[in-house]
Amino acid sequence: MSLDLSIDDLEDLARGAAFLGTGGGGDPHIGRLVAGEAFARHGAPRILAPADLPDDALVCSIAGFGAPTVQVEKLIRGDEVMAALDRLEAHLGRRIDALLPAEIGGGNSLLPLAAGAMRGLPVIDGDGMGRAFPELQMNSFSLHGIRATPLVVIDEYHNSAVINAVTDKVAEDMTRALAIQMGLRVFIACFPMDGARMKAAVVPGTLSAALAVGRAIRQGRRGGDPVGSLVDCLRTLPPYGGGAILFDGKITDLERRTADGFASGLARVAALDGAGEAEVLFQNENLVARIGDRVLAIVPDLICIVDRDTGEPIPTQSLRYGQRIRIVAVPAPPQLRSDAALRVMGPVAFGLDHPYLPMRG
Amino acid sequence: MSLDLSIDDLEDLARGAAFLGTGGGGDPHIGRLVAGEAFARHGAPRILAPADLPDDALVCSIAGFGAPTVQVEKLIRGDEVMAALDRLEAHLGRRIDALLPAEIGGGNSLLPLAAGAMRGLPVIDGDGMGRAFPELQMNSFSLHGIRATPLVVIDEYHNSAVINAVTDKVAEDMTRALAIQMGLRVFIACFPMDGARMKAAVVPGTLSAALAVGRAIRQGRRGGDPVGSLVDCLRTLPPYGGGAILFDGKITDLERRTADGFASGLARVAALDGAGEAEVLFQNENLVARIGDRVLAIVPDLICIVDRDTGEPIPTQSLRYGQRIRIVAVPAPPQLRSDAALRVMGPVAFGLDHPYLPMRG
Known part of the structure; x- marks a missing residue:
């Protein structure tokens, strides 16, 4: 069953994703604005159930990284996100076929949707945890041996680094050190993986779940x-x-x-x-x-x-x-x-x- | 006039480079040991006067980066230096033809010689300052508009990052943040440039100068x-x-x-x-x-x-x-x-x- 998402769903989706983000995962208002602008310009991206991605397709995550207190003012331009994907593709020597939220959150569920719209790529209905977590190695992909690296970290001025590390915890420490230096307002493109490995590790259906949660809150307001x-x-x-x-x-x-x-x-x-x-x-x-x-x-x-x-x-x-x-x-x-x-x-x-x-x- | 370097020159060279390093530039004893081992195994590298490198050849620097107090225990393995050059070549999509000291110093003059021996590459008799400086942007290459980036930073476990930055000062800040996280024991491959640009910016003859200084000190000891x-x-x-x-x-x-x-x-x-x-x-x-x-x-x-x-x-x-x-x-x-x-x-x-x-x- 695949999700058909429109610009009118973004408010519910952002609200539900902010709930499931358990306090983190980025600001839902900014997430909604960025995705709304991208959907209005480029149309909504196609949402794929994990099973519908071919096994040999290349999928990766794109996310904001840092401290939520700082990221509130950010997320607007979008060209840094495109540049991060460009640099990851250049490093891997192949095109990325689909995007996948790393986590559920008001920012980090909406950002892959915005990027998918801008880049004309489908987005997977699922993520690596079904919630948000503060560190890179805390997710189901890492647990299944899928590596966060090569990982691109980029700031608004397009200063960037391509990180390779022996463990995802080391990658977290390196990315965090850079993010602090770069002002805790950065984006990462990470967890490049093929469709087969994604299916084995993904927490499926979490975009659908976020939308359902956001709708339930809104509809409940009518009944008080x-x-x-x-x-x-x-x-x-x-x-x-x-x-x-x-x-x-x-x-x-x-x-x-x-x-x-x-x-x-x-x-x-x-x-x-x-x-x-x-x-x-x-x-x-x-x-x-x-x-x-x-x-x-x-x-x-x-x-x-x-x-x-x-x-x-x-x-x-x-x-x-x-x-x-x-x-x-x-x-x-x-x-x-x-x-x-x-x-x-x-x-x-x-x-x-x-x-x-x-x-x- | 080109310099013909042998393993027997390394002690004088390291001493002279340590002098011209003005207190920094890495430890001369370790620099000499690493270069000595590389020369013994692979033979001494060919030393080129800057003018002898073809204009379209690709040259880059390789250096230790961090705080000298920490680096004293390091510089031994060498495979991390080869991996740094491999990663820079992969990022640039072409082979490096020659190596160039970034600065003069007991470690950082000797390391390119060791790497040149291990990789079979010539080393340029010159550097970017004719001394050592603590920060990446402090050199004649940066002054001439030659960029330190793309820059590879790597540690002994081969954790690495390929940094691109809008200025060399930003590259310095990013590299420093990573180096601190990685324990201030890292190597960088940086300043990829062609022969023509190198000739315009290099401080020439500084390997020869370091050797002359080291010899003068040794020979002066005989006369007291x-x-x-x-x-x-x-x-x-x-x-x-x-x-x-x-x-x-x-x-x-x-x-x-x-x-x-x-x-x-x-x-x-x-x-x-x-x-x-x-x-x-x-x-x-x-x-x-x-x-x-x-x-x-x-x-x-x-x-x-x-x-x-x-x-x-x-x-x-x-x-x-x-x-x-x-x-x-x-x-x-x-x-x-x-x-x-x-x-x-x-x-x-x-x-x-x-x-x-x-x-x-």
């Missing part, structure tokens, strides 16, 4: 319960099949820092009925929600903060003191829950002292 | 006055034509830090006759020698510290409390003394408050 509508949608939505409201409250404290190339911090949330206080730790994305030492949800499960009344997802960089919010959790796709996956993107990968507590679907 | 022999040699040596002992004393204080990817600091030197104290500031290379506010010599002129009795050049990373040393100054080659050159590699480029005070030949 967008968060209820969202949770209903999530319960049967592949690849998640679950969703629950963990906490309902008001943000009473925020600590943030942009350090080592990440936007990290924590938000404290007081229950509206006065019964307790939760906190959410984040590193670009939300990592854990807990009350004291009791974990409510933890990576790789999705921890999403939405406006309590409108259901609008709130990226970490847009959290503000006094906001009334709900914390919604969603089970991670099965690919992210294996022992091998948990070593790379579970609590231990973020230095969290809690064991993984899988949320039930 | 190696520093006198060195200064005599410098007075008529192209491209310098000058040399003088500025100060004679004992190191009484050393401040060092390895920060921002450089080895920086200062040495205080008390006169042996008790009459005053000089200080030498360095950033990888020695930048200024002064007594109080009175400048004795300043970049781009060469400020070289040698052992007072043996004349052995002392790189900044080998300066020690209590050493008895002489500070020798040498006029910079004319290419480095133009107004345009002084903006890039004169006192102002290092944030020094003194005007350039050209040393007379």
Whole structure:
């Protein structure tokens, strides 16, 4: 079943992708604007189910890379994204046949769509995690031995580097060092792979899922319960099949820092009925929600903060003191829950002292 | 007149290059060992006067990059240097015909000789500055519009990046950020240029000059006055034509830090006759020698510290409390003394408050 996307879907898609981005993955307003302009000029790209890409086709990801706090002002030109793809093609010595989101997020789901429109390439309905993660090696492709490199990193002035590294973690460290030097406003073209390997590793259907989530929030607003509508949608939505409201409250404290190339911090949330206080730790994305030492949800499960009344997802960089919010959790796709996956993107990968507590679907 | 180099010349060459490296440019002992092994295995490379390279030949530089304090333990394997040249050739889509030192220094004069031996390529008798400088854009090639990029940076594990940047200063910043991440033990292949452009920009004859300097010091030891022999040699040596002992004393204080990817600091030197104290500031290379506010010599002129009795050049990373040393100054080659050159590699480029005070030949 293939998705037929139009410019009118972009608002829902950006909203849903921002939700599934669990606080990261880029700004949805900018993502929607960039994709909207590209769709208006060039038409929407064709969306392919993973199975529909030929096994020998070459597909790669294109993404914004850095700290969300800095990227808010960016994503506009698009020629740097084209240049990144040009340089990756030159390095590989062949043309890229299709694009694939590296992660789901308000920016990073929409950017491949914009690039697909500009370049006349189809975009795969799927990604490498079914959520967003802060580091390059945290995804299903790397777990399947598909390498992030050769990777092109480029800034708005077209300063660029083609990185080859012995592991994706080293590639992450090199790309992060360059991104910090280049002002944390860069794009990457990465994970070049053939169709056969993509099919074995992809988390499928996540553009469709993001669109469904965004629609459920919007439609729920008519009935006055967008968060209820969202949770209903999530319960049967592949690849998640679950969703629950963990906490309902008001943000009473925020600590943030942009350090080592990440936007990290924590938000404290007081229950509206006065019964307790939760906190959410984040590193670009939300990592854990807990009350004291009791974990409510933890990576790789999705921890999403939405406006309590409108259901609008709130990226970490847009959290503000006094906001009334709900914390919604969603089970991670099965690919992210294996022992091998948990070593790379579970609590231990973020230095969290809690064991993984899988949320039930 | 072309230079005919043998393995027996390497000790003199490394010593002389370390002197002309003005405190930086890599460790001469390691440079000599690496070149010695390569010469023993593969034979010495052919040395070409710049004029003897065909105008349409492709030449590039290969160098160690980072902080001298860290590089002391490195430079041994050589396969990373071959891999860097392979990657630059792949990126350019053509073979490199000759190698060229980027700078003069105990490591960075010897490394292209080692690489030339290993790869069977001739090496040009000349470089981009006739001394060493800490940053990529500080050289005669950049001044002539020859770009450092495309530049390959590689570490001992063969993690690499091919950098393209809009200016050589941006390339410096990107390469430095990567080098810091990679542990300040990296090599670069850079400044790909054709023979015609090389001839217009090169500082010629500096391998020959380094060999002459190293010989003069060794031969002077027989007569008991190696520093006198060195200064005599410098007075008529192209491209310098000058040399003088500025100060004679004992190191009484050393401040060092390895920060921002450089080895920086200062040495205080008390006169042996008790009459005053000089200080030498360095950033990888020695930048200024002064007594109080009175400048004795300043970049781009060469400020070289040698052992007072043996004349052995002392790189900044080998300066020690209590050493008895002489500070020798040498006029910079004319290419480095133009107004345009002084903006890039004169006192102002290092944030020094003194005007350039050209040393007379």
